Amino acid sequence: MLTSALPTGLVALASTLVVAGLAVTAVGAPEPAPPAAGAGGERWVWPVAPPRVVRGFDAVGRYEAGHRGVDLAAAPGAPVVAVAAGSVTFAGQVAGRPVVVVAHAGGLRSTYEPVSADVVAGEAVRGGQRVGTLAAPAHCAGATSCLHLGLRAGEDYLDPLGRLRAAAPVLLPLGRP
Incomplete structure (x- = not known):
């Protein structure tokens, strides 16, 4: 049971880090964001x-x-x-x-x-x-x-x-x- 929960926890942690990394990259990107829609x-x-x-x-x-x-x-x-x-x-x-x-x-x-x-x-x-x-x-x-x-x-x-x-x-x- 512990072995099956560990990969799931690691996957969740990795997913969170990827999303956070994308957010940081987007904030620091030199290119302006695409036009926003109302x-x-x-x-x-x-x-x-x-x-x-x-x-x-x-x-x-x-x-x-x-x-x-x-x-x-x-x-x-x-x-x-x-x-x-x-x-x-x-x-x-x-x-x-x-x-x-x-x-x-x-x-x-x-x-x-x-x-x-x-x-x-x-x-x-x-x-x-x-x-x-x-x-x-x-x-x-x-x-x-x-x-x-x-x-x-x-x-x-x-x-x-x-x-x-x-x-x-x-x-x-x-x-x-």
Whole structure:
């Protein structure tokens, strides 16, 4: 009985190590990952071009301070496009800032802030379709202006970078929020 359990245990351990090795290889790979697909298999596109992340997603507890989205460098007046096909569920002011929200397949919602809307609630949009322009003052403080892109599934905040087309990694200084 011990001899038959030993090979099974070794096989399980070897399988775990192979999977872990693949994960480490994928993380350290110099090639960017293939484009990510959103719900329904549609490829998501960057909402501003060229894409440059100035602040990443900071997963935190439900009521803790954090950064529930990503900031993408863009100049005021820059066009902002929908990351994927969907329906505009909101285009208006939230806490004094212009916001656009698009509902996508699979219960996902993308949010764009601050964006002066070219769309209205109830309007269907295609991935890559302009939803507005980056408003001033922009979301980021200081010399860099940016778009804040958020992603939610129900009440949960997700990292939108996982759904967007792959790009070169961006290194941020240590200790930066």
